[in-house]
Amino acid sequence: MGEGRQLGEKQSWEVGEEDRREKPNHENKTKSKGRKRSSPGTKQEQRRKKCLKTTSTIPPTPENLMEDNWGQRIPQIILLKVFSYAVAGGSLPFLCRACRVNTLWRETACHLSLWHKVDLSYGWIKTKTPTLHFLISHRLKLTRDLNLSMWTKLNFDGVKLVTDGCKHLQRLNLSYCKLLNSKTTLLLAEECPHLKAIDLTATSSDATAGNKVAYLIEKLGSNLESLALSKNTITGFNQILKALSTHSSNLRSFEACDVKFSSGHVALDIEQLQCGCPKLRSLFLTNSDFKASAEKTESEGFPELEDFGAGFLPTAHCSTRNSFLDANLVSRVLRSSFKLKSLDVRCNHSVSCMTLTHLVATDIERLYLGRSSAANSVDISLVIKKWRHSLVDLDVSWLVQPTDAVNSALGALSLGAPQILLLDCSGSSVSFAPVKKVLRAAPQLRMLDLTSCRDMPRGMKRRYEGADLEHLRREHR
16 A cells, blocks of 8 residues: 555546446535535636646647647748748738747748848837847848838938848838938939839938939939839929939839929920830829920830829819820820720819720720719710720719719610729719619629719718628619
């Protein structure tokens, strides 16, 4: 008996239901007579402790150990490969969270090869210079794509840290960094010769001065693929256009939306830009006073252009919505753009239905006509018929006069629109009959906006999505 227990005696975790039944019950009844009845809470606590005691005596198995430690046993080279897929769209916030799992995951997450694309604009970290200095020293040495948008306290010294530490930088977003100056632009030109994309949206008039940006474009040369200068007051914009036409043969995207010019407006030499930037795919001039200059030379246009914006939003600074982005400019820009997929002429009172029907594009997917002169015409049905087979997103909002314009547009859409997903009729005078026809003809429709449509029945003037749209479709088949 000195061994502590006999060989035939069972462990507590081996006791079955039959063993419990063999115990006499009268002893338990006798002992419980003098006891004070415990509260339900106490009983629950006793059951919990008993359950924990029982489960804790279960012997571990190799399978349990593997399930608990798989994150520590996986080879680091395999884990690094898995992480590379996870950060394909951006390193953050995944790598920050992976660092908190265990030591192996932290070491893997700190590998510099995983920090190629870093977006610091969403508040993952504090936007302070010491933080940026630490990241550049320990994480961003191999970074190619860096987003510092909304770093409102970023100045020349902070950008100097980036240019000194990120020698492989190819894309840089400095939008809404309002403390930047002309020295910053010159620094980028001298220290970042491999830059392919630069975003200077809403920075400062000093940082986007025409001669400084032109020097940056000249230094980057054919490497430059994307340039954004929106929401700035720019002097000497013609120098920028000339530099682009001369040095940026591989330019893919150019944004100059909501730009104020010191001269009031800028004469845009369309043909010169087309000859210098034949690979341009996106051109956005929304809310900016560009005037088409006299046609001096012939060009092949923009054969690769896919997105074009020449509208005027209600918040624009322009004195008149007609301004200078007229039908002549639109026609000359799109003269050979067969691949055009997106066209925005909202609030443009110079572009007519005839201008749109004469475009060479055959498969436009996103068409925004809200408050434009083209939409306020009964001939809008001709425009819709031309592209109804490919339309995915259509905006005909705030069309009031004439009343038949929006109805004719939806009537043309009801002839067959297999690809349409989004339809915005908000604020228009559309009636219920053409809406019903569209619901039947567009089985893929995901969003229908009927907000503030005065001719719609009560209770239907709202936005329909998901289950609400399906219910509306079933009700009015």
